[in-house]
Every structure is written in structure tokens, then in C-alpha cells.
Amino acid sequence: MMAAALVLVGGLGGGMQQASGPLHGAGGEVTFALEATPGNDVARGTHHLQLRCDGDVEASARLHVPNRATVTERRSADAESDCVVRLRAPRRADWVNEVMLEVRSAASGAVVHRATAYETGELGGRSFRLPAGDVEVRLSSSLLEAGEVxxxxxxxxxxxxxxxxxxxxxxxxxxxxxxxxxxxxxxxxxxxxxxxxxxxxxxxxxxxxxxxxxxxxxxxxxxxxxxxxxxxxxxxxxxxxxxxxxxxxxxxxxxxxxxxxxxxxxxxxxxxxxxxxxxxxxxxxxxxxxxxxxxxxxxxxxxxxxxxxxxxxxxxxxxxxxxxxxxxxxxxxxxxxxxxxxxxxxxxxxxxxxxxxxxxxxxxxxxxxxxxxxxxxxxxxxxxxxxxxxxxxxxxxxxxxxxxxxxxxxxxxxxxxxxxxxxxxxxxxxxxxxxxxxxxxxxxxxxxxxxxxxxxxxxxxxxxxxxGTGAAPSGDYEVDEPVEPYDWPAAPDGVPVPPSELSATASNESSPAALAVDGDARTHWHSNYQLDPPPPLPHELTVDMGSVRSLTGLRYQPRINGFNGIVTEYTVEASTDGTTFTEVASGTWDRSQIPSNVELPGVEARYLRLVVHEAVGLFSSAAELTPYEVTKN
Structure with a gap:
């Protein structure tokens, strides 16, 4: 993948598409500005720029120094958009374009994108998220001798x-x-x-x-x-x-x-x-x-x-x-x-x-x-x-x-x-x-x-x-994938069993099992980490709900202050008498501090046992393990 969200189109002969959408919407203004890259002179000639968002041309400009180094245009989109900047820069035989792009919010000054590239043909790049409101697109452009990059x-x-x-x-x-x-x-x-x-x-x-x-x-x-x-x-x-x-x-x-x-x-x-x-x-x-x-x-x-x-x-x-x-x-x-x-x-x-x-x-x-x-x-x-x-x-x-x-x-x-x-x-x-x-x-x-x-x-x-001395780099670099907002799951159906009606025991512990059912996510049960080596998996955490209940689900909240012990592979067992347990669910969870649910429709039990088969750091922990039961009329 390419590192720069900047497309450099080689040659000045081909035309660039003009803005196809309305440029006079309520989205705000786009200010394009041109200067030299650090330590160099600005590239002489006309620079053609397009801001393209979600496939459409949002704004465009023709810049050159000293006559027109800044241009302000309207943008149409109100909402944040995924954008790229296309550039056709001046060319000169046996020279290389050094271009630096910076895109920022005019209101906050926050930079949302940067790119540095050396034009040796046509370069493509990843998009960036353009903020709402007025934005600034700052271009630095210089021509360097091919062997002096x-x-x-x-x-x-x-x-x-x-x-x-x-x-x-x-x-x-x-x-x-x-x-x-x-x-x-x-x-x-x-x-x-x-x-x-x-x-x-x-x-x-x-x-x-x-x-x-x-x-x-x-x-x-x-x-x-x-x-x-x-x-x-x-x-x-x-x-x-x-x-x-x-x-x-x-x-x-x-x-x-x-x-x-x-x-x-x-x-x-x-x-x-x-x-x-x-x-x-x-x-x-x-x-x-x-x-x-x-x-x-x-x-x-x-x-x-x-x-x-x-x-x-x-x-x-x-x-x-x-x-x-x-x-x-x-x-x-x-x-x-x-x-x-x-x-x-x-x-x-x-x-x-x-x-x-x-x-x-x-x-x-x-x-x-x-x-x-x-x-x-x-x-x-x-x-x-x-x-x-x-x-x-x-x-x-x-x-x-x-x-x-x-x-x-x-x-x-x-x-x-x-x-x-x-x-x-x-x-x-x-x-x-x-x-x-x-x-x-x-x-x-x-x-x-x-x-x-x-x-x-x-x-x-x-x-x-x-x-210094040397040829332009290729520009083909690995980049990170953008992250998406976290997806918090809704609580299971039914109502949570009150912490005051719960108690818990564990197969081993350094912090008490009771902390997994105390209703306070700031505390947690943790398996024994003081032994050398610690007890191997699997580990067990058993919750006593005080009476047999008609269950709908179980919610697992990992510890909130760290990662050791986050459960990644589990089974859930249920019992009415605390002696005979039957597996009622199994699965895997992400290595994440975000809570996870287990559906338990139709399960009748007084006791639930979480059996931890795999967990982060080979420990086990839980901030809260909350059973949910059928709503009582």
C-alpha cells in the first residue's frame, strides 16, 4: 500500500476533471496554499489540485508562485468525508518533484492528514477523513535534481x-x-x-x-x-x-x-x-x-x-x-x-x-x-x-x-x-x-x-x-489500517441478578472471587499469580445465585485496569444443586476490555460456573460476572 493520500499525475498535457458537484453548499471553505519544501525553492509553474471526497470533486485550485499562491473555494459536504488530494505538479526533465501535503481543520488547527512523496510517475494513496467546516490544504512543492534527493x-x-x-x-x-x-x-x-x-x-x-x-x-x-x-x-x-x-x-x-x-x-x-x-x-x-x-x-x-x-x-x-x-x-x-x-x-x-x-x-x-x-x-x-x-x-x-x-x-x-x-x-x-x-x-x-x-x-x-545525494525513494510503504469506533454490546435480555444475592468461589485466586460479583467494575477477581509457576489453565469461577432462576444470559466484564486474565476461550456450566454441572454454552471472546455476553435462554440454575480454557497471559480474571434472569411480573 502507498503511504501518501496524494495522487501525483505526471505530465502537464492531460487535463484534470473540474469540480462536478455544487461548490456553494453549506459545507464551508477550502483554502489551498502553496510554498516551497524546507530548504528549497518553490517549484516554478502551475500546480493543479483537486480535493476529491467520496468520489466527487469537492474543490479545486490552480496555484503558482508568486502570482496565485493561495486560493479559497467552497466545499459542498457538511458531514465528514473520506477524501484524497490529486495534484498535477510542474515537471522538468531529469528533475524530481518533492511534494508535502498537510490538511487541517481551520477552526481547531488540528492536522488530519500529511503526506510526503517524490513523483516518478503516478502515485496513489490511502484516503483521509476530512472534517466538517472550513479546511486548509497546504502544499509544499520543490523540484530537485534526480540525483540530489x-x-x-x-x-x-x-x-x-x-x-x-x-x-x-x-x-x-x-x-x-x-x-x-x-x-x-x-x-x-x-x-x-x-x-x-x-x-x-x-x-x-x-x-x-x-x-x-x-x-x-x-x-x-x-x-x-x-x-x-x-x-x-x-x-x-x-x-x-x-x-x-x-x-x-x-x-x-x-x-x-x-x-x-x-x-x-x-x-x-x-x-x-x-x-x-x-x-x-x-x-x-x-x-x-x-x-x-x-x-x-x-x-x-x-x-x-x-x-x-x-x-x-x-x-x-x-x-x-x-x-x-x-x-x-x-x-x-x-x-x-x-x-x-x-x-x-x-x-x-x-x-x-x-x-x-x-x-x-x-x-x-x-x-x-x-x-x-x-x-x-x-x-x-x-x-x-x-x-x-x-x-x-x-x-x-x-x-x-x-x-x-x-x-x-x-x-x-x-x-x-x-x-x-x-x-x-x-x-x-x-x-x-x-x-x-x-x-x-x-x-x-x-x-x-x-x-x-x-x-x-x-x-x-x-x-x-x-x-542529500541519492535517488528518489520508490514510495511503496506499508501503512496501518484505520480503526473503527468500539462496538459495545447491549446487555442481555431480562434483568441482572442483584449483587446482594450473589456469591462466588474460584479454583484459585490472588484477589477474591467475591470481587467478581460485588457490582463494582473497579474491583476484580484474579487467578493466583503469586505461585511460581502460577496454576495452569483451566481455571474456574463459580457463581451462586442463592436460588434456582430462569436465566436469559450472562455478561462478562473483563478487568478495567489491565489485560492479564482477559478470558478468550470458555465454557459455561450450570447446576441446580452445586454438585452436578452441565455445559450450557461455550465460545471465544476477543482480547478486549469491552464486556461480552453469553445467551442462556431456557437455562434453569442456581449455580453458574465459568471455566476458563484460554486467557491473556495464561491468567484468569473478571471484574464482573453478572447473570441475567427472566423479568418477573
Missing amino acids: GTALSVMSFNILHGGRLDEVHEHGFEQRNIAELLEFVRHEDPDVLFTVETYGTGDEIVEALNTARSDDKVFTGVQITREPGQAADEDNLWMFTHLPVEEVYPSVAGDHATSFNFGGARLGLPDGRHVHAFSMWLSHRGNAWSPVTRTAMENALGLETTSTEEELLDTDRVARLDMANEILDEHLPSIVQDDAPVIIAGDANALSPLDWSAPFADAPGHEGLTLEWPVMSEFREAGFADTYRHANPDAGRFPGRTWSAGFAYTYAPARIDYILTRGEDVRVLASSTRDRRLPEQRGSALDDIYPFYSDHAAVVSELLVR
Whole structure:
């Protein structure tokens, strides 16, 4: 798929279709504007633009500098629409069009789409969602000599969880298989620069994998970033892998808040003689943000009083991460980078982004009205760093870019905590996407059933270009699919059995079974996680309804503050005497915090038993397990 929702039509000879629909409706105005791309002159000649929404031309313009650099037209559609921008740009033999597109709401200033492309024929792209009201379509266009475009770099950031050995808690026996499949995945992605976190003894295997069965002359080397005094062999947290020349490995960082366990890098040479400063980073997970945020969003969705204030949520960054980030930005980075060469920082920040949680996305799926100016990633933005995923995918509602937790379950509130950051006028962000599923040929196994990805973190891949000598990139990049609003199921027919009439027992527990029937979704039953290893599945949760009842259904509300224990495969058994149980339902549920229902029409029972056959993290949990019975007249 193509990364840019921008169609460049080569040549000026063919005409472009004019607006076919009415341009004087109540939809608002479209302002088209033209300027040069950073560091270049604007392309001379006329630029023909069309804004096409749902297949129709909404507005069009002819722009050229200096005579007509801005045009305002009417748009017809009131509602949000799926749109693309078509462009016919000036052409010149042996030169390449560099074009950058930005579409934003005039009222809020929120950017809904960006694209950067290099025209070498005709390019197609995905659509974007145009907001209602006035919009701005900003085009930057320059002509570059064909051999003076730059160096394309595919950059990947990946926290691989205990060196690829998974959770190291359960005796599932999949550790070595997961490492082998992870290495196949890395070899398949084949980035130019790979940054890893939690490498923990797997670095040499990654180098070998990247150099196996190559059809080109690239030779990858590994740079071990974490080099602490007295460090054990398997405590090598941060690594970097690249086929680019490693011109210098920077001295180990040793600060009050950050060491080489958290930050470090190297100077990498580019084919045109230039260089980039590349750094791997891991910020502390202490005071994690994702759990209280998803709990708060779920509380809002369920109409409950929230446990945390918005300020208390932001304070999670201040437990440890903010001090680390400030030390990196104020001390370590300036002591190393003393020129204007591009800088790349990639890794696991354990921090959420203010770009994801700003006011325009308060009603995005899983946000539930929350607006949060997260301190840590705000500091990187203030220091001039671009968040490459959000730059390429500015609509945080449709493209949350969530990375936590791919290998277990994504939380209700999207958690994007892994980043590729860049700084420098000569850096172009062409595309960015996530990887959160095993390769197709690896799916369907027992390992895949438990862990649908190789790690608890998704990988992030950003396609960059560093301006300089070199040919234009092809522009054929992978992109994420847009997400749809969450679908909450209606409650089962009938009426819920009151919590005061329920009691519960479990085959094992760390938090009591009674919390699954107390009527408070903020509490939950959890299977035993204190034993080493924990009790294997299946686990059982039995509800006593106090008397025999005519049932209609059962509603399962997963825990709202995390993902461990979300039930994915189950059977339901019923009994009138608590001794003899009969299976009355079975099935699978999504790895989701959204509630699920089981239909139980005609079932007469006093006891219901949920038998958990598969669950996230190989634990079991339930915030609420609510039986529904026939309405009594």
C-alpha cells in the first residue's frame, strides 16, 4: 500500500476533471496554499489540485508562485468525508518533484492528514477523513535534481521482551521457538537501522539473522549500547543494528537519572558522506501511565466515578521518566551532538503522547473525553523532535498507533509508548506504521494462540529520507489500517441478578472471587499469580445465585485496569444443586476490555460456573460476572 493520500499525475498535457458537484453548499471553505519544501525553492509553474471526497470533486485550485499562491473555494459536504488530494505538479526533465501535503481543520488547527512523496510517475494513496467546516490544504512543492534527493532509511524500534523469551513466568516451553520466529520476523522486515530494547543476550543472534541469506552486499553489525560496570552478560538492554558504517560509538552515559541502560548511541555514516546521530532509549516503567489511563477511560465509559484525576494521571510521568528525559535532553544529548546533522532517537519511552490525547481527539475510540498534556513527550517536542508515527498519521482517532500490548491484549484506552523521533531540517518522514502480528506463516500455532506477537510491545517502522545525494525513494510503504469506533454490546435480555444475592468461589485466586460479583467494575477477581509457576489453565469461577432462576444470559466484564486474565476461550456450566454441572454454552471472546455476553435462554440454575480454557497471559480474571434472569411480573 502507498503511504501518501496524494495522487501525483505526471505530465502537464492531460487535463484534470473540474469540480462536478455544487461548490456553494453549506459545507464551508477550502483554502489551498502553496510554498516551497524546507530548504528549497518553490517549484516554478502551475500546480493543479483537486480535493476529491467520496468520489466527487469537492474543490479545486490552480496555484503558482508568486502570482496565485493561495486560493479559497467552497466545499459542498457538511458531514465528514473520506477524501484524497490529486495534484498535477510542474515537471522538468531529469528533475524530481518533492511534494508535502498537510490538511487541517481551520477552526481547531488540528492536522488530519500529511503526506510526503517524490513523483516518478503516478502515485496513489490511502484516503483521509476530512472534517466538517472550513479546511486548509497546504502544499509544499520543490523540484530537485534526480540525483540530489537523498538517502532513504527504514528505521525500526522494537522492545523484544526478555530477549524474545516471553514472560519467563509460565512453563509454556515456547521460549526458543519464539526467539526463532522473532529472528525470522526481523530478517523479513530488514530495516536499515534497528533499535532494540530488552535485548538481553539475543544481540549476536539478531546480527546473524540480519546477515543470513542476503541477496545484496549489505553487512550488518551490532552496537551494544548498554555497557555498565560489572554488567552481567544478559543485562545488555539497548542495542542498535545497521549495515551503515558505524563511524563512532559514543561513550557510555552515566548520569544521576540515566545511564547506558537508558540511553546511548553512535554516529552512522551515509552513502553521500554525511552522517546521522542515532540513539537507542528506554525510560522507566515505574509509575506506568497505561493502566490508570485505561481504568479512567473505562470508568467514564461505564458511568463510574473515576479513581484518578487528570493531574494524577500526568503525575505518572513524574515518578521517574520526566527526570530521565530532561537529563537526556539537557545534558547527555548536547554533550554528544555538536553539529546540525540529523538525530534519530528510538525506543520504549513508557510514556504516552500529548499528540494522541489533545482536545481534537477527546472523543476518539477509548479516550472517553480525556485530554492529557503528557510531560515527557512534551519535552521531546519542545526540544525540536518530530514524532514520526504521529507526523505520518496525524489523525490519532483513526490511527492510534498503539504498541502496548501487542503480545497480550490492547487496552481500551490506546497506549502508544514506543517511538521513533527525529530532529533536523533535512529529515523527511515518508511513512510510519506498526507491526503487531506474527508473520502469516507463523500463525495458527499453539504459540500464536497464547502470544499473537513476539513481544509485549508492537514494533514501529518509520520510512525516512535524509536530504542529500541519492535517488528518489520508490514510495511503496506499508501503512496501518484505520480503526473503527468500539462496538459495545447491549446487555442481555431480562434483568441482572442483584449483587446482594450473589456469591462466588474460584479454583484459585490472588484477589477474591467475591470481587467478581460485588457490582463494582473497579474491583476484580484474579487467578493466583503469586505461585511460581502460577496454576495452569483451566481455571474456574463459580457463581451462586442463592436460588434456582430462569436465566436469559450472562455478561462478562473483563478487568478495567489491565489485560492479564482477559478470558478468550470458555465454557459455561450450570447446576441446580452445586454438585452436578452441565455445559450450557461455550465460545471465544476477543482480547478486549469491552464486556461480552453469553445467551442462556431456557437455562434453569442456581449455580453458574465459568471455566476458563484460554486467557491473556495464561491468567484468569473478571471484574464482573453478572447473570441475567427472566423479568418477573
